[in-house]
Amino acid sequence: MDGRKKMIKWLLTGIALFVTLFHLIPFYIMITTSLKANNDFSSKWLMPETYKLSNFIEAWEKADLGTAFINTFIITASTAVLLVLLGSMAAYPLARMFTKLNKFVYFLFISIMVIPPLTALVPLYKMVVDIGMMNTHEIAVLNNLAAFLPLTIFLYAGFIRSTIPKELEEAARMDGAGTLVVFFRVIFPLLKPVTASILIISCVFIWNDYQFAIFFLQSKEVQTLTVALASFFGQNQSNLNLVASAALMSMLPMTILFLFLQKYFVAGLSSGSVKG
Amino acid sequence: MNEVVKEASRPIAKSKVKRAPRLKNKSLWWMYIPALIVVSVFILYPFLNGIRVSFTDWNGFSQTKNWIGLEQYKRMFQDPATWLVVKNTLLYGIGSTLFQNIIGLLYALLLNQSIRLKSLTRTIVYLPVIISPLVMGYIWYFFFAYNGGALNDALNLFGLDKVNALGNPDINPWIIVFVNTYQFVGIAMIIYLAGLQSISKEYYEAAEIDGASAFQQFKNITMPLLMPAITINVVLNIIGGLKLFDVIIALTGGGPGNASQSMSTFMYDLYFSRQDAGYAATQGVLMAFIILILSLFALVYFKRKEIDV
Secondary structure (H helix, E strand, C coil), X not given: CHHHHHHHHHHHHHHHHHHHHHHHHHHHHHHHHHCCCCCCCCCCCCCCCCCCCHHHHHHHHHCCHHHHHHHHHHHHHHXXXXXXXXXXXXXXXXXXXXCHHHHHHHHHHHHHCCXXXXXXXXXXXXXXXXXXXXXXXXXXXXXXHHHHHHHHHHHHHHHHHHHCCHHHHHHHHHCCCXXXXXXXXXXXXHHHHHHHHHHHHHHHHHHHCCHXXXXXXXXXXXXXXXXXXXXXXXXXXXXXXXXXXXXXXXXXXXXXXXXXXXXXXXXXXXXXXXXX | CHHHHHHHHHHHHHCCCCCCCCCCCCCCHHHCHHHHHHXXXXXXXXXXXXXXXXXXXXXXXXXXXXXXXXXXXXXXXHCHHHHHHHHHHHHHHHHHHHHHHHHHHHHHHHHCCCCCCHHHHHHHHHHHXXXXXXXXXXXXHHHHCCCCCHHHHHHHHCCCCCCCCCCCCCCHHHHHHHHHHHHHHHHHHHHHHHHHHCCCHHHHHHHHHCCCCHHHHHHHHHHHHHHHHHHHHHHHHHHHHHCCCHHHHHHCCCCCCCCCCCHHHHHHHHHHHCCCHHHHHHHHHHXXXXXXXXXXXXXXXXXXXXXXX
16 A cells, blocks of 8 residues: 555656646747757757857847836836825725715726726727827836726725724824825735735736737837837747747746745735636 | 734724714725726726727728718628637637646646645746746747747657648647647646645545545535636636737737637737728627626636535
8 A cells, every 4th residue: 555655656746747847848949949050950959069149149139128128127117116006095995985986986997807908909099199109108107007907906905905904094093194194104004915916916917018018119219028029020030049049038037036936926926816 | 914903903992982083085086086097098988989989980090980880890790700710719718718727727636745846846837927928929939830940840850741830720729729728827726726725634534434436525525615716717717818919929920811810819900900990999899798798607607606615
């Protein structure tokens, strides 16, 4: 019996090893491709005999990844800050004051979560052109902000309702503090766990966003990583090695962050999905 | 943190004599006005306006558009492309959901055992979740590409013919399902793993005493108690799959022809390549409708199967 159990355990470990290796295949292929010269026709499954590290420099310069990294960072960071600020503030009255108006507004935010953002694309695009906001960081920030506000409000409101005792606010108000002071001094610091989740969810999705970016950030100065990569792919279909180098560099920061903060990523991303 | 909360709230609970001054503005609506404006201007207004545009022949850039009633809807239902695209979208939505849940559950069952490599496997399976779907599409492109792809390299090694996987309309929608499943199976796995770990061991011990087989235990204990996790995963995966865009752009661009187009990429194509904004808006309305119906259906269906413990 004991021997059989041991065998099953080894079998399962073998399966886990197989699963791991299988999931690593595409990354491995990307790495071998990125390290080879364009005229190196050796098997993609083998590492190159001579490493062509200049691929990375060439891809970085040609795809203008430096600019793209900065743009992506600016857009992601500003959206995240605004999201936390506007989202938590909006959630507070919706979680606390159950007036008819607030109930309706909360329902409105929740219903908007169901609308696939792309279905509003046609009129949105026209509107953005008309107000002259094409190719600006601001429009990317506003679009992403709008897309993530309903989920953010939903998560904050749920947390405030279930974990923040009302007595806390009353005490502060008795001392004569105004609503904003009560909110930012007393409530907001207690929202840290949800804030962390919201920051992780929104940063991952906004950093990776392509659907909005491709429509509104077409000029080179404002393009994000995904847009830069897509146009680089279009120009270099005959040199996949360069594309692979660019793809590898573009996924590196998020991957490193994930490997170090894995626990928080998994918890944050699944708390968003579970409730969303 | 709970300690702090308790600490701070204790004295107030005792002194009920003094009451907090009542708020004048009971809705505190000014606090959600900024969020409401952003969401209204960038989602609600364009969405409602899109419904209006779907009744016009607008080309996307001219200042004039004609009201043509239900013409675009008639056109949509008679357009064979619509049905192909809806079929693909359903394949992406339902196909990915099926695979992600079955494989995700199998992975979770595997990693719920006490085996080596557990945390490594979990990390690697989950990793693609945080990578851009567009980049993930390109990464798999290096594998599937007809010229210079790793798949054909391997087939060549075994003396088999090259396959044009991404250019074959019979195969490429399935490759898109595969890549989407590969990328997001980690989410399903994690949710199932959490679900499995929350099931009390006592149920299994009791079943063991009653002589229930492993399969009976799975069917009568594990599955019913996993229903909440299944609901979440199914709804999540359906919505994600139906909205698929980036992976398709990276792998096939929707081609050949419209063969692998989803409703999202089709809309993009109609609007930007074919200057057919009115029709694109009509397709958008259909897409919103399909997503809404399917996710509501999934939610209600699986909710009814949940049991309370």
